[in-house]
Amino acid sequence: MTPMRDQEPAAGRPGRRLTTKETAEALGVKPETVYAYVSRGLLGSRREPGSRASTFDAKEVEALARRNRREAATSPGSGADLSVRTRITLIDDDRYYFRGVDATELATRHSYEEVAEWLWTDRLTPGVTFTAPEDTVEVARHAVNALPEHTSPTDRLRVAAIAAAAQDPLRFDLSEKAVLGTARVLIPTLVAALPPARSAAEDDGPLAHRLWTRLTGRPADEESLRVLDTALALLIDHDLAASTLAVRVAASARAHAYAAVSAGLGVLEGPLHGAASGLAHRMLLDVLDQGTAVPVIADELRAGRRVPGLGHRLYTGEDPRARVLFALLEQVPRAEPALLAARDVVATTARHAPLHANVDLALAVFTASSGMPATAGETIFAVARTAGWIAHALEEYGERPLRMRPRGQYVGPRPPQPLPDTA
Incomplete structure (x- = not known):
């Protein structure tokens, strides 16, 4: 779909008019439906002089497209009963905001830890860093080191979270102070438990510096560390993504913070969520090997796959997170x-x-050019999003318990049915 923002007129010029075909494509409907919108008063039309064809105001079409997306997200059977009021993240008009503040500006001006504190407490804490007790780190490392070598990064993080929970006798204290204490320990524990990519992994300093030594054996430079730290901050939260919804369901059942994070990690491992950057990473390596994207894209489409790293259901234009990372990668x-x-x-x-x-494409550029494995983007995503999951868990702990209990729509055979025959 062509981004509607590109069709907006310059100041002082009349609004651009769209054809019926362009309007149908922008709304994702058939041309017949466009005329149905007109007849219902949802959309205005105008015939140009000397033509029998109708045209439509681009801004009005964009407004209707947004309204349709909102209604689709809250229609029966679409998860409306799981929609929640939140003060954490707003996504609107190809931008997103953390507690009302532009998230990209926060991420480019503040460290990952500082943005996490803003998300949790609505306060900025300059210079904050997260550290974990050595005994908690050792328990988590021991559990992770016992896993097979081929274990995925997300599985390692999930095991580390479970081990850290077992070490914490106060994990069932769901007060805000206790959960924030858990968060400030859990995130650095997850990073410290990952196997080092270099002989001497860093365990001090900003979290991005510590994570770098778990992702690549190359020495760090300031520009690359800034990209990593900004990526972590940009990825902290993105409203009710699938993994975040899982976290809120767990928190609704009053699972402790470690368990809620573990639920999020389980969903994150799906190829349509956190692992998507790995697909883009491999594609970029193929493009670099071939010297051109043409055969690589052709192979993706021939196999019936979507081209990884492109498009986002919540943005009509370029993902603002990608835009920031591409600028830093330059x-x-x-x-x-x-x-x-x-x-x-x-x-x-x-x-x-x-x-x-x-x-995902921007993450792939970063991981592929930093000597990191294809799974590195998934690791960055998981570590970053843990802070957002904690914010959502905290918010859910303040709601009525077990409120996220949708009713199933039974479509099986109507009872009573006879007992099945025994073979």
Whole structure:
């Protein structure tokens, strides 16, 4: 779908008019439905002089598209009974906000830990860093080191969270003070429990510095560390994504914070959520190997797969998280080949579908150019999102217990049915 923001007129000029076909594409409906909207008074139309064809105001079409998306998200059977009031994140008009403040500005001006504190407490704490007791770290490391070598990063993080929970006798204290204490210990524990990629992994300093040594054996440079820290801050939360909903359901049942985070990690491992950046990482390596995106994109489409790293259901234009990361990656010289490959992917795909880059593609550029494995983006995503999950768990603990209990719509055979025959 062509981004409606690109169709907005310049100041002082009349609004752009869309054809019926363009309007139908923007709304994701058939042309017949466009005229039904007109007859119901939901959309205005106008015939141009000398033409029998109707045209539609671009801004009015965009407003109706937004309204339709909101109604679809809250219609019966779409999870309306699980919609929740939240003060954490707002996504609107191709931008997103943490407690009313532009999230991209927060992420570029403050560290991951500072943005996490803002999300949890509505206060900025300059210079804050998260540390964990050595005994908690050792328990988590011991559990993670016992796993098979091929274990995925998300499984390692989940095991680390469970081990840290077992070490904490106060985990069932769901007061705000206790949960925040858990969060400030759990996040650095998750990072410290990951196997080091270098012989001497860092366990001090900002969290991004510690995480870097778990993701790549290359020495860190300031530009790359800034990209990683900003990526963590950008990814802290994104409203009620699937993993966040799982966290809120767990918190609604009054599961402790470690268990709620574990629920989120379980959902995050799906290929349509946290693991998506790994698919984009592998695609970029193929593009770099081939020297062009054309055969790589062709293979993806021939196999019936979506091109990874492109498009987002909540943004009509470029994902704002991707835009920030691409700008920072331009300051990292070794990222240039992967950046060019990503732009080639976007340009090649745009010949047939106007899809924009999302944060998974930007993460893939970063991980591929930093000597990290394809799973590194998933690790970054999981560590970052843990802070957001804690914020949502805290919010849910203040709600009525077990309120997230949807009713199933039974579609099986009507009772009474005879007992099945025994073979």
